[in-house]
Amino acid sequence: MVSLGRARAVGLVGLEGTIVDVEAQVAPGLPSFRIVGLPDASLGEARERVRAALQSTGVQLPDRRITVNLSPASVPKSGAGFDLSIAVAVVATGSMPGRDSARRTVHIAELGLDGRLHPVRGVLPMVARAVRAGHPRVVVSGGNAAEAALVPGAEVVAADHLAEVLASYGLTFEPTGEPPASEPPAVVEEGVDPPDLRDVVGQPEARFALEVAAAGGHHVVMIGPPGAGKTMLACRLPSILPDLSDEDAVAVTSIHSIAGTFTPTHGLIRRPPFEAPHHTASPVAIIGGGSGVPRPGAVSRAHGGTLFLDEAPEFPPSVLQTLRQPLESGQVVLHRAHAAARYPARFQLVMAANPCPCGAGVRCECPAGTRRRYLARLSGPLLDRVDIRMEVRRVTRAMALLGSGGETSAEVAARVAAARLRQETRFAPMPWSLNSAAPGRWLREGLSAGVRRELEKLVHAGVLTMRGLDRVLRLSWTLADLAGEDRPDLPHVGMAYTLRTGGSDATAV
Ligand SMILES: Nc1ncnc2c1ncn2[C@@H]1O[C@H](COP(=O)(O)OP(=O)(O)OP(=O)(O)O)[C@@H](O)[C@H]1O
Ligand SMILES: [Mg+2]
Ligand SMILES: [Zn+2]
Structure with missing residues (x-):
């Protein structure tokens, strides 16, 4: 039977x-x-x-x-x-x-x-x-x-x-052996205040660039000497981003559930995550994988939030290359013998770099070629997707000690939220929702005739390439959104150009 x-x-x-x-x-x-x-x-x-x-x-x-x-x-x-x-x-x-x-x-x-x-x-x-x-x-x-x-x-x-x-199910058994000891109660983490922009003294340009990045979802590279505050600034990007949508909250929490990196008693993850893998982390830790069920990597744990690559030129070129797929498609596909596991990986990329491998800051005496080669490690597909280049300079010791911080994250976040709302409304019929994701054609078509004429002149004069133009335009739209304007005007374009080049030679990085 x-x-x-x-x-x-x-x-x-x-x-x-x-x-x-x-x-x-x-x-x-x-x-x-x-x-x-x-x-x-x-x-x-x-x-x-x-x-x-x-x-x-x-x-x-x-x-x-x-x-x-x-x-x-x-x-x-x-x-x-x-x-x-x-x-x-x-x-x-x-x-x-x-x-x-x-x-x-x-x-x-x-x-x-x-x-x-x-x-x-x-x-x-x-x-x-x-x-x-x-x-x-x-x-x-x-x-x-x-x-x-x-x-x-x-x-x-x-x-x-x-x-x-x-x-x-109606069956009674007496377990043999020791009665199971009850599990120790889960340790409830103390609520630590997330880092806030009010701690940052001075740095008005860097703060503004961070605000623009948050408003339009633009990727950022920060270049500056050791101790300039690059890490400090990057950690504060999530604090000015809006809460996750319900749909994103479920996806983000699911990823962290599989990764084993969330505390269920705190409910769904509602704030944008911040992931900062070290440059010595394994490719699996960054992109995902592992034996059995592939685990999500840092790029997926950063979904809906920020992926911060501190000392970005120190990452192995192979790892930097693997970021292409998530940057292009917003997801990673991890191939396995019997199936491909997909994890969402739509993050805002922030890279920080010293201008030079010696790390000596202002006392650096390395030849210009050394510095150029160092930053050139970030070249190509990665930097192609970075809209904002921030030069971060050190604040003086006296200022760091005595100066007071600037606006709070909450104040900046309110402007970011307003700019995002404008984008959501404008892009409602489109398949994208942020300026950073808008295709070049769209960016150009919505311009006023005057702005278009000026930009054509710049392209003809060789000041801007077509690719550079699109990046400047993406930022221009975000600047207009932050200003509450319907479309970018010439001053927005000028400011966008500065943000895109970090105020320095556009071709350096
Ligand atoms: N603008 C600032 N306001 C307040 N504190 C600052 C500022 N800039 C730097 N600091 C202080 O200096 C410390 C070092 O800054 P941070 O680690 O962010 O520098 P960094 O640019 O990332 O340097 P490195 O290249 O060495 O990583 C910070 O922990 C902070 O205490
Ligand atoms: Mg740092
Ligand atoms: Zn040097």
Whole structure:
């Protein structure tokens, strides 16, 4: 006689979840326990964990042939999150009062050898998928309950031990061995104030450039000697960006859920993230990847926010090259043997660089060629996408000690929000929403005849290339938006030209 047990789980590839049907079958034959359906190495381990967890819970495995099938087979399955569904399906092959309920329920948890449920990564996108697929009842570990509950419409059942889950299906077991010690309460981080622009003394040009960058979503490169405040300024960019939209908040939080870099008790991530990978970080850490389910890298954790490359010329050229794809398409595709995982990666790029590898600042005596070559490491596809070049000069020591900070981030953020609203309204019918993403043709067509004539002169005179022209125009539109004007005028264009070149030779970087 063959008996079947069923439960549901969710497989995740990138941010995309698939409902996985877990079916356990007990058939006559030599005692064995197999899992099929494209299992990778971690599913092999799942077998051992599930077997041990069932034993610790007091479940007697039938002395027959047990086969567990995860379908659809075409979906790559990885990670420990299938453990619980496999255990429930196996138990459901016997007489279990809550069989039908178990079959309709999505189970997402790793099992410990002692039968305890452990949290897994990516619960938010998994539960979201389950709810969308019409399976709102989900069982998760206590450690994942707060995260699962962030999904509207989810009916979250939290449990700490397999025995509890089975009890909810009408089966009573006495776990053997030590009663599980309760998990230590999660450490709640103290709310640290995010860095604020009011701390920055002086630097009016740099502050303004940062405001323009925030308003139009423009990428920035900052060049200046050590201690000039480049890092300080970059860290404050998120503080003047608007909150994430609801849709972006879900995507950003899902990415950080898979990356294991968010605190669910704080709710969805609503503020633009800030990621600053070190130049020694591995390509996988920056772009994403790794064995099994590819993890999102810094470029995806920065989605909706800022990717800051401090000392950008020190990054390996290969890593800088890999940034092309996300800069062009707003996502990364990580290829794996059986599938490609996609993660969103639409970020605002901020690069900082010393003018020279010696780092001596004003005392630098390196030949001009050395300095040029150093910054030329950033050349090509990356700098092509950078609209703003900021020269950051050191404030004097006396000023840093005695001077008072400027406007607060909140004051600047209000102007940024207004400029973004103008763009949203203007671009409502278009597939883009920021000046930095507007195509060249659009930027040129909306100009007044007078401005167009002046720009044509500059291009004819060789002062501006066509590519340079488009960049100046993107910034001009943002300056007009900040000023509350309907279209850029000549002064905006002049100021844009200065922002684009950092007030220095346009061809230097
Ligand atoms: N405009 C400023 N207002 C207040 N403090 C400043 C300012 N500029 C620099 N500082 C102080 O100097 C410190 C160094 O600045 P920061 O690390 O941002 O410089 P940097 O340009 O990134 O230098 P490096 O090239 O060495 O990375 C800051 O932590 C800050 O305390
Ligand atoms: Mg720095
Ligand atoms: Zn030097």
